[in-house]
Amino acid sequence: MTMAEQTSFDPPYLHPDYRSTVLRAPTRPLVRLPNEWFHNAPGPAFGRVPVAPSDADLTRQHQGEPLGQRIIITGRVLDSDGRPMPNTLVEIWQANAAGRYVDPGDDHPAPLDPNFTGAGRCLTDADGRYRFVTVQPGAYPWRNHPNAWRPAHVHFSLFGPDLASRLVTQMYFPGDPLMPHDPILQSIADLRARERLVARFDLDTTEPEWALGYRWDVVLRGRNATPTGA
C-alpha cells in the first residue's frame, strides 16, 4: 500500500473480497498531477439533466403509492473545507421495499412494485440541503460469494463544483446487521470513513403519522483535498 492510499478514505480499486474488482481494477499506478489541473475542470451545466420538483418524491411517481415503510432522507452537501454546496445536482436510485430493482438486469425473485421506480433527483438549496421522500429499500442477495446479501442502501451521485468533487456512493441505514458482512462497504479500511456512509435516524426529520426521517450529510472533496488513489 502506498502512502497516498493510506491517507485516502476511499476504497482501493482492487479489493478481491468484492470479486468484480479483480478484472476491473487498474493494475498500474494512477498518474498523479498537481491538484489544479483537474480542479480547473468545472462541473457540468445542470440544465442538461432535467430536474422537476416532483423528482424528489419517489412515492408519487405513479398512480398509486408504493408498498413499504415511507422514509425521508435529508442532509447537507458540504465540501471538506466546510462550505455548503448550493445548487448542485443529487441523483439517487434504489431497490424497492422487497429488495428488487426496476432494472431489467435484476433477476432477484422478489416482486416489482408497479408504483415504484426508485430513481430521484434534486438540486441542493442555498444551504446545500437536499431532501427526498422514498420507501425503505430492502436488502437483496447477490452472487459475490455464498449467501451474500447487500445491506439496504440508497445509491447517490453528486457533483460539486469541479471534476475533483465528483462522487458516486451509497448510503446505508443505522443498525443494519448486514453491514459487517458486506465487502463493498468493508472495502473502506478506515472506520470513521465507513461511518460516513451510514445515515442516522432523526426524530426531528421524522413526520408524525407519516414517515421516518434519516439525516445524511455528504462531504465532497474541497480545493485543499489531496488527490486520492495515486
Added chain:
Amino acid sequence: MGEIPTPSQTVGPFFGFALPFAAGERAVDGAAQDRVRIEGQLLDGAGEPVPDGLLEVWQAGQFARSRTDSEGVFHFVVRKPPAIPGPNGATQAPHLNLIVFARGLLKHLVTRLYFPDEASANSTDPVLQQVDPERRHTLIAHAAGGALHFDVHLQGESETVFFAV
C-alpha cells in the same frame, strides 16, 4: 483538510433506469459545425466488454453521459474543445476529461482523450508529458469512419492511463 470526505462506493450494475437521461450522449446538437462523434469500447482485464459501465465527458462547459451497451460500447457527440491555458503559463492541447464508472469500480476512474489531428499541441501538452511515453498512445483517439475511436482498457497490455484526482 477539515472533514473526512464521504468515501466512494461502486455505481453497481443497476443504474441504467436512473442515471441516463434523454439525449445525454449529445453535448451539442447534430447540426453544430464543430461537433465530433466519439465511439469506444470499455474492456476488462480479460479483454471482455464491460456492459454495465457509465462514462461522462466533462470539458469546457460540456457534459455528456453514455451508458455502455451489451458490447461495452459507448458514444458521445461533443464539440471539439480549443486548446486551453493551464497553470504556470503552459498550454494544454485540446482534450476531453472522461470519467468511468462501473460495477467493480469502487471509485470512478478519470482519464483524458486527446485528438489525433493535434500532434504538435499534443507533443508539448504538460499532462501528456507527465505520462510514460510508452503509454501516451492510450490517451490519443484515432480517426475511424468519420468518428473518433477511443477504447478504455481497465487492465492489460494497453491499460489506459488513469489519473489521480
